[in-house]
Amino acid sequence: xxxxxxxxxxxxxxxxxxxxxxxxxxxxxxxxxxxxxxxxxxxxxxxxxxxxxxxxxxxxxxxxxxxxxxxxxxxxxxxxxxxxxxxxxxxxxxxxxxxxxxxxxxxxxxxxxxxxxxxxxxxxxxxxxxxxxxxxxxxxxxxxxxxxxxxxxxxxxxxxxxxxxxxxxxxxxxxxxxxxxxxxxxxxxxxxxxxxxxxxxxxxxxxxxxxxxxxxxxxxxxxxxxxxxxxxxxxxxxxxxxxxxxxxxxxxxxxxxxxxxxxxxxxx
Numbered sequence: 517x518x519x520x521x522x523x524x525x526x527x528x529x530x531x532x533x534x535x536x537x538x539x540x541x542x543x544x545x546x547x548x549x550x551x552x553x554x555x556x557x558x559x560x561x562x563x564x565x566x567x568x569x570x571x572x573x574x575x576x577x578x579x580x581x582x583x584x585x586x587x588x589x590x591x592x593x594x595x596x597x598x599x600x601x602x603x604x605x606x607x608x609x610x611x612x613x614x615x616x617x618x619x620x621x622x623x624x625x626x627x628x629x630x631x632x633x634x635x636x637x638x639x640x641x642x643x644x645x646x647x648x649x650x651x652x653x654x655x656x657x658x659x660x661x662x663x664x665x666x667x668x669x670x671x672x673x674x675x676x677x678x679x680x681x682x683x684x685x686x687x688x689x690x691x692x693x694x695x696x697x698x699x700x701x702x703x704x705x706x707x708x709x710x711x712x713x714x715x716x717x718x719x720x721x722x723x724x725x726x727x728x729x730x731x732x733x734x735x736x737x738x739x740x741x742x743x744x745x746x747x748x749x750x751x752x753x754x755x756x757x758x759x760x761x762x763x764x765x766x767x768x769x770x771x772x773x774x775x776x777x778x779x780x781x782x783x784x
Contacts, residue, residue, distance in 0.1 A: 534624055535632060542636040553644065560594055560648045568656060583656050584737045589710050591649045592674065592729055596706045598641030599675040602634040604685035604699050627768055630686060634679055642668070661739035669742055670735055674728025676757035678706070681724060683764030687771030691778075721752060724760055728753055 546553050567590070568583075607630065622629055653660065685699055712720040713730035721727040731749060734740045742750075 531624070531628075534629070538629075538632045538636045539639070542633075542640050546640060557644055557647055560644075561651055564590055564648070564652055565655070568652075583658055584660060585733055587649070587652050587656065587658060587660065588733050588736045589729065590652070591645055592671065592710055592725070592732055593706055594645040594648055595638075595641055595671055595675045596678045596710070596725060597703050598645065599634070599638050599678045600682040600685070600703060600706070601699070602637035602641070603630055603679065603682040604689060606630075606633060606637070607686040607689050626772060627765060630768070631683070631765070634682060638672075638675060638679065642671075660736045662736060663739075663741055666735045666740075666742040667732070670728060670731050670753070673753050673757045674725060674732060677724035677728070677760035680757075680760035680762070680764030683761070684767035684771075687764075687768035691771045691775045722756060724756070727756055 567586070652658075681702070685702070689699070706725060709723055709725040710729045712723060712726035713733065721730075727749075731740075731745060731753060734745075735742075
C-alpha cells in the first residue's frame with residue numbers, strides 16, 4: 517500500500533449516501549422482520565373485508581355500484597396512514613429507544629434525515645398498498661384503469677400533504693413525548709378528507725388529501741391520464757402538497773428548537 521493512500525483524507529458523505537443508507541435501512545427492516553410486514557398487509561385486508569362484506573350485507577346493490585370508488589379511497593387511505601405515521605410514529609419510537617440524539621448529531625441536520633426516512637417509508641408503503649390493492653380487486657372482482665405514471669404521480673403528491681402533517685406531529689412528539697392517542701385519532705380524520713370530493717365544496721380542495729382524492733378517483737375509475745388533467749388542477753395539487761409540507765417542516769423545526777432550549781430533546 518502506497519504512502520499516498522495513507523495521506524488521503526476521507527471524503528465527506530453527501531446526500532446521495534444519506535438517501536442510499538436510509539433506503540437500505542428500510543429494506544433491511546422489511547426483510548429482517550417479514551412477519552411484521554405481512555401482518556400490516558393482513559390487517560389492511562381484514563379491515564377492507566369488514567368494510568366490503570359487512571357493507572354488502574347492509575347496503576346490498578348500493579355498495580356494489582360504488583365499489584370502485586371505495587377501493588380507490590381505501591387504497592389512498594392506506595397510503596395516507598403510512599405517510600403520516602412514517603415520521604410521527606418513527607420519531608416517537610426514537611424518543612422511547614433513546615436514539616434520537618444520533619439524528620440530531622448528524623452533519624445533515626435532524627429535519628433532512630427525518631424527511632428522508634419518511635420518504636423511504638412511503639416508498640415501502642407504495643409497495644404494500646399496491647399488494648393490498650391487487651388483492652382487493654381480486655376479492656371484489658373489480659377492474660380499474662391503472663396507468664402507473666398517473667397513479668404514482670397523483671398519489672405521491674396527494675400524500676405529500678399528509679407527510680407534512682406527520683412532520684408537524686413528529687415535532688410535537690419530540691416536545692411533548694406522549695401524544696400517541698392524538699396521533700391515532702387524526703388518522704380517522706383522513707377518511708373525511710378523502711371523502712371530501714363527494715360533498716362538492718370548493719374550499720375543501722385546499723385541505724390535505726381532498727383535491728388529490730378527487731383526481732385519483734378520476735384517474736383510476738374514469739381512466740383520465742396525467743396529461744389530460746387541466747393544468748389548474750395539477751397546479752393546485754402541487755401547491756397544496758408544497759404548502760402543507762412546508763408548514764409541517766416549519767412546525768418541526770420550531771418544536772425541536774424549543775425542545776433543545778428546554779433541554780428535553782432526549783428525555784422521555
